[in-house]
Amino acid sequence: MFVSEVMAQQTPVARVEPVWLTWMARWPTPAALAADPPGEAVRAWGRLGYPRRALRLHEAARAMVQRHGGQVPTQHADLLALPGVGSYTAAAVACFAHGIPLTVVDTNVRRVLARALTGTALAAPALTTAETALATTAMPTDREDALLWNVAVMELGALVCTARTPHCPACPIRATCAWQAAGAPPPSGPARRGQAWDGTDRQARGALLQVLRDATTPVTEPTLAAAWPDPAQRARCLDGLIADGLVEPLSKGRYRLPGTTTH
DNA sequence: AACTCGTGGAT
DNA sequence: TATCCAAGAGT
Numbered sequence: 581m582f583v584s585e586v587m588a589q590q591t592p593v594a595r596v597e598p599v600w601l602t603w604m605a606r607w608p609t610p611a612a613l614a615a616d617p618p619g620e621a622v623r624a625w626g627r628l629g630y631p632r633r634a635l636r637l638h639e640a641a642r643a644m645v646q647r648h649g650g651q652v653p654t655q656h657a658d659l660l661a662l663p664g665v666g667s668y669t670a671a672a673v674a675c676f677a678h679g680i681p682l683t684v685v686d687t688n689v690r691r692v693l694a695r696a697l698t699g700t701a702l703a704a705p706a707l708t709t710a711e712t713a714l715a716t717t718a719m720p721t722d723r724e725d726a727l728l729w730n731v732a733v734m735e736l737g738a739l740v741c742t743a744r745t746p747h748c749p750a751c752p753i754r755a756t757c758a759w760q761a762a763g764a765p766p767p768s769g770p771a772r773r774g775q776a777w778d779g780t781d782r783q784a785r786g787a788l789l790q791v792l793r794d795a796t797t798p799v800t801e802p803t804l805a806a807a808w809p810d811p812a813q814r815a816r817c818l819d820g821l822i823a824d825g826l827v828e829p830l831s832k833g834r835y836r837l838p839g840t841t842t843h
Numbered sequence: 844a845a846c847t848c849g850t851g852g853a854t
Numbered sequence: 855t856a857t858c859c860a861a862g863a864g865t
Contacts, residue, residue: 589862595851596861629849629860636863666863686861706844707862734861743859744854774857777849786849824848 581677582652585669586637591628593738599626611650613641617839622826623793631789635825636664654678667707681726683715688737689730693718695741699758701767702743784808784817792827798834 583603587596603624607613613621618638625634640662644650652673653659659670671682690703693714703711720726740747754760777783791807792799808814818835821827828838 585861588860590848590860591850591862592852592860627850629851630862632848633863664863668862672861684861687859688861738861772858775849775859782847782849789849 582640582673583637585672586633586640586664587628589633589664589669590630595628599624599628607641609650610641610644610652613638614645617841618825619828619837619840622789622837623840626793627790629786631826632824633664639663640665652677654680656680656682667712675727675730679723679727681719681723681730683712683719684730684734685712685715686734686737688734688741689715690737691743692733692737692741695746695759696753696757699762699765701759701765705772781813781817781820784810784813785821788814788817788821789826792835792837795836798830798836801833804835 584596584600587600587603606624607616616638618635621634621638622631625631628634643662644652647653648658653662654674654677656670656674659665659673660667665673668684668686671684672686674680675682675684685707687703690707690711693711694700694703697714697718719729736751736753740751748754748757748760748764751757759765787807788804791803795803804814804818805811808817818827822829825838827835828840829835
């Protein structure tokens with residue numbers, strides 16, 4: 581549960597499942613993950629994206645061993661204190677795994693509430709305090725109802741009230757939807773600019789890290805140069821990866837995933 | 844508050 | 855083909 585929530589951060593759930601199955605088979609407990617070096621977590625993360633999440637998940641496992649007896653904590657504050665755990669993940673784990681009726685606000689919930697209650701096509705670019713307050717107000721006070729509400733709103737956003745082409749004819753709350761009542765107006769305000777990709781540091785970091793994930797022995801500079809030819813950008817990104825703890829520099833200009841044993 | 848951080852399926 | 859955008863978090 582904890583692992584799947586972290587994997588699902590900014591990553592489609594369908595793509596998480598196979599990696600999650602492999603991960604849980606290898607590391608069924610926080611202690612098992614904590615006993616392996618962080619580089620193994622980065623390697624097992626595969627191509628899920630945002631590999632710093634793998635590092636934080638490993639750190640979280642070690643924190644659970646140190647502070648929580650090797651268990652996933654149940655208290656919201658304890659969850660929030662773990663690396664890689666923000667407001668969404670803490671609420672989701674406490675609510676879905678432990679039945680604590682916190683308000684779970686993810687991108688789906690934000691979009692559903694924006695349409696159904698506020699009447700706008702899309703939620704704000706980033707989560708606002710107003711959105712959190714709106715969700716808290718909208719959630720039923722009864723515990724069982726609150727748990728069901730969280731699941732229902734999130735599912736509605738994931739399956740019906742989708743971002744691109746919502747299936748309004750099939751929506752169970754269409755009759756009371758503020759956005760429908762307003763005539764389903766298009767998004768107002770400036771269009772959010774898409775994420776650039778070609779030639780970005782993100783692409784470069786991804787290319788370098790893929791080489792290291794696939795390698796069973798330390799990687800040399802020429803091999804990294806083949807993966808990303810631009811010397812200045814390669815050096816900058818490699819430094820960044822090292823600073824992030826995703827790459828471990830060895831002697832003689834060789835590199836590996838942190839802590840991984842090589843032969 | 845605004846940026847940064849991967850990857851790939853869907854449209 | 856290009857764009858969108860995913861059960862966000864950290865700085």
